[in-house]
Amino acid sequence: MVAKTFGSAVSGVDAKLITIEVNVGQGTSFYMVGLPDSAVKESQQRVESALKYFGYRMPRQKVVINLAPADIRKEGSSYDLTIALGILKASEQVQFPELENYVIMGELSLDGKLRPVKGVLPIAIEARKQGFKGFILPKENATEASIVNKLDIIGVETLEEAINFLEGELEISPMVTDTRDLFFNSLEKYExxxxxxxxxxxxxxxxxxxxxxxxxxxxxxxxxxGKTMLAKRLPSILPPLTLQEALETTKIHSVAGKLGRHASLIAQRPFRSPHHTISDVALVGGGGNPQPGEISLSHNGVLFLDELPEFKRTVLEVMRQPLEERKVTISRAKVSVDYPANFMLIASMNPCPCGYYNHPEKECVCGPGIVQRYLNKVSGPLLDRIDLHVEVTPVKFDEMTSTRKTESSKAIRERVIMGREAQVKRFIDNPEIYCNAMMPSHMVKEVCKINEAGKLLLKTAMERLGLSARAYDRILKVSRTIADLAQSQDIKVEHLAEAIQYRSLDREGWAG
Structure with missing residues (x-):
């Protein structure tokens, strides 16, 4: 007898439907076809042990399992439950009248308990898209999948529970989450x-x-x-995620297995801070079994690179393309995977190896040329993609001990949202551009027009401060943002003057 069950394979941040066909007939062999990897092939032992634990048997006949479509590689242990239920039906040990109405995923332990799997959210989205009645999965993943409405999310703890549910002997209420309510209640929760x-x-x-x-x-x-302390607080002043952005972000973390148990929708902008020993594959994504890297995990949020010159040169250089294109493409011989990577880069560094170059009180002990050599570890093309260079000075004792109340993130965020609203109106005809930093060079000339006084100031600054040519566009973009915050239609001289201050590393002779 042939039985069909349905699972799913994750490619990038999207899922594809996989049909598991099980045929039990004459013979004694066990075959699994359809490009399974080692983890999928090993499911035979897990499935057999789990079936025996609950009093069922593994057929001592010829068992053929086909994972279709056969040209897509199947990876991981999440097909265990799907295969086990297919074998039970094909060997006529049970009757599952509604088996084909559900997408089924889950890893089995030897005693039949279910372990959580990765990529549940994109699988649930694909199941709804394909018109399935529901999704049977480990109970620990049910909260995450319940973000998707109009789909029965059936969380089970053991193989036996799944069998009894499909036979109609056990009633399990679908898990329901009010996605919008969950999202809006979590928006204001900042650490x-x-x-x-x-x-x-x-x-x-x-x-x-x-x-x-x-x-x-x-x-x-x-x-x-205070560089790290300030960077950690940046997400709290960014505009809140939209529901669509929250779903995109949650999908990436789901695929990477970073959501944690009983997790659901990510409602705050992510903040990722990898250590400087990270490899280029871990940062950008990829590997033998392609996974999102840190720059994709920071999609719609902030990627913070502390002690930037300590990162390997190759690691920093792989960021250049994602910073421009806002996505990462991982190419293999038979497949190409795209991961979104629309993030804000926040980097910090000491001015020299000892850390005290230009310090108001402590003396730098670095020798001649050491400072410049240290700064040169960060390449010009990467610095070209960083708009603001900010010099951070130590906090004075009087400021540290002050009892004066400082401005909250909420008050700053309100001004930021107001500034972003002006940009949304400006780029309404360009849906791929929604903030000033994303403007291409040809658009800068149209949007960032300055008067004669502004041109004179910019010319003087570039000549006297020795600013490089690459600073020109960046200054105009930043001055446009400053004007937006001031609710000004035009870029004024004072806006340009403030923007010029934020190009420290472009000044000739900055490091002596």
Missing amino acids: FDFMDVQGQENIKRAMEIAAAGGHNVIMIGPPGA
Whole structure:
């Protein structure tokens, strides 16, 4: 007898329907075809042990399992439950009248308990799209899958529960989550707040500008000046995620297995902070079994690279294309996978190896040329993609001990949202562009027009401060954002003057 069950394979951040066909006939062999990897092939032993635990048997006949379509590679252990139920029906040990109405996924332990699997959210979305009645999966994954409405999410803890449910002997209520209610109730929950930061008003201002225009930032300052503390608070002033952005972000974390048990929708912008020993594959994504990297996990959020010059040169260079194209393409001989990577890059670094170059109190002990050599570890093309260069100075004792209340993230976020609204109107005819940082060069000339006084100021600044040519577009983009925050239609001289301050590393002779 031939039985059909349905599972799913994840490719990139989307899922594809997989049909598992099981045929039990004359003979004694066990065959699994359809490009299964080792983990899928090993399901035979897990399935056999789980069936015996609950009093069923593995057929001592010829068993052929086909995973269709046969040209897609099947990976992982999440097909165990699907295969087990297919074998039971094909060997006529049970009757499952509604088996083909459900997508089924789950890894079996030897005693028949179900372990959670990756990529549940995109699978649930695909199941609804294909018109299935429901999705049977491990109970620990049910909360995540229940984000998808109009689909019965049946969470089970054991193989026996799944069998009894499909036979109609056990009633399991589908898990239901009010996605919109969950989303809007989680929007304002931030772990860090700018209210905790004493002093550093100029850095807070730079962060506000970066958040309003989607600009990348690099902070240069001595150890203990507060660079990491400020970076961690940036997500709290970014505009809240839209529901669509939240679903996109959750899908990526689901595929990577980063959501955790009983997790659901990600409602806050992600903040990822990889260590400087990270490899280029771990940062950009890929591997033998392609997985999203850190830059995709920070999609719609912030990627923070602390101690930027300590990262390997090859690691930093792989970011250049994603920073421009806002996506990562992983290519293999037979498949090409796209991962979204629309993130804000926030980097921090010491000004020199000892950390005290340009320090107001402590003396730098680095020898001649050491500072410049240290700064040269960060390539020009990468710096070209960073709009704001901010010098961070140590907080004075009087500011640290001050009891004066500082501005909260909520107050700053309101101004940022107002600035973004002006940009949404400006780029309404260009749906792929929604903030000033994403403007291509030809659009900068149209959008960032300056008067004669502004041109004179910019010319003088470039000549006297020795600013490089690549600073020109960046200054105009940042000044446009500053004007948006000031609710100004035109870029004024004062907006340009402030933007010019944020090009420290472009100044000739900055490092002596």
